[in-house]
Amino acid sequence: MTKPLRIVFAGTPDFAAQHLAALIDSHHDVVAVYCPPDKPAGRGKKLTACATKQLALSHDLTVEQPANFKAAEDVAHLASYNADVMVVVAYGLLLPKSVLETPKLGCVNVHGSILPKWRGAAPIQRSLEAGDSETGVTIMQMDEGLDTGDMILTATCPITLQDTSNDLYQKLAELGPKALVEALDKMASGDYPRIPQDNALANYAHKLTKEEAELNFDQPADVLDRKIRALQPWPICQFNKLVGDKAHKIRVWKAQAIAQTATAAAGTIVSVTKAGIDVATSEGVLRLEQLQLPGKKPLSAADIINGRADWFQVGQDITQG
Known part of the structure; x- marks a missing residue:
């Protein structure tokens, strides 16, 4: 067995904490854990420690x-830990060159995509949205660019037609820690790859916004x-959904594109059954299976129809009452 590495870990949410847990269970030595300052949370706005700090x-x-x-x-304080490497997982703070160069082996990051594809803030969501067939994690040597450093190790997993971002998050939270420990073992041996990224193959995973959550039924059903x-x-x-003179925001928690050709105008309800509310789109039909009315919890389409059948009639525009 190679000599254990002295590791400084930097991370914030549960995804990071799961990687820290794997390092704690490994033969490597975690000498310090870096987290952002505690933030107010909950109704009382009480200062709350992040998941990584709680685990540490x-x-x-x-x-x-x-x-x-x-x-x-x-x-200077970071340097006092005399770390071999700094492991960064969803830390949330930009690291200057002085930090990147402080540990003997520099800083490594666990990025939630198969680099160089989907650099940036929302790689899990963007890969799913784009229709990629697989995703994964890349253990990367950090440099001053945005997810541009040399790749040490990549682990992959398939994306199914049922996966949500939360599902992929859980998959990568299992895949990433194992890949991280494997990469660190290679680094400890002194014999590990540093594969430059092909910038010509790179694209950017833009940060999510509330505005893009608005559905446009003029888009194809699979999109x-x-x-x-x-x-x-x-x-x-x-x-x-405009009912009378009042607009109601209806959240869609579960839906699927079904193999059916629609001749009605995009946005028209073409079928209402216990299975769901079928809506015509620019290409194909989207079945709405779980919805959330304002102030209510998410319910199946069947339960929604039982209470609001007048809102969802065949031939009606889904956005009109």
Whole structure:
């Protein structure tokens, strides 16, 4: 067995905490954990520690929470840990060159895509939305660019026609920690690959916005299906339904493109059954299977129809009452 690496870990959400857990269970030595400052959460706006900090404290690990690394003393303090490598997973802070060069082997990142495809903020969602057949994680040597560093190891998994972003998140949360430990073992041996990315194959995974969650039935059914799955668990796709003079925002939690040709205008309800509310699109039919009315919890289409049959009539525009 190779000599354990001294690791400084930097991360924030549960996805990062699962990677930290794998490092704690490995033969490597986590000497410090970096997290952003605690943030107010809940109705009482009580300062709350992130998932990574909570896990670190439960294992009596030293936790550091600088606001950023602009101060020279913060970089000097990081250097005092004499780390071999800094592992960064969904940290949320931009690391300057001075930090990237502080550990002996630099900094490595776990990125939720098969690089160089889908660099950026929302790789899981964008790969699903684009209709990719697979996704994965890339263990990458960090540089000053945005997800542009050399690749050390890539692990992949398929994307199914039922997967939501949350499903893919869970898949990668299982795949990533194993890949990370494997990559660190290679680094500890001193014999590990550093494969430059082909920039010609790169594209960018833009950050999600609430505005893009609005459904447009002028798009094809399969495009809408993927979008609905991609924007879960946030911001959740929706459409406005005008009933009388009042607009109601209706969220769509589950839908599927079905093998049926629609001759009606896009947005027209073509069928209403217990299986769902079928809506014509520019290409094909989208079946709405689980909806959420304002102020209510998500319900099956059958339950929605039982309470609001007048809102969803065959021949009606889905956006009109």
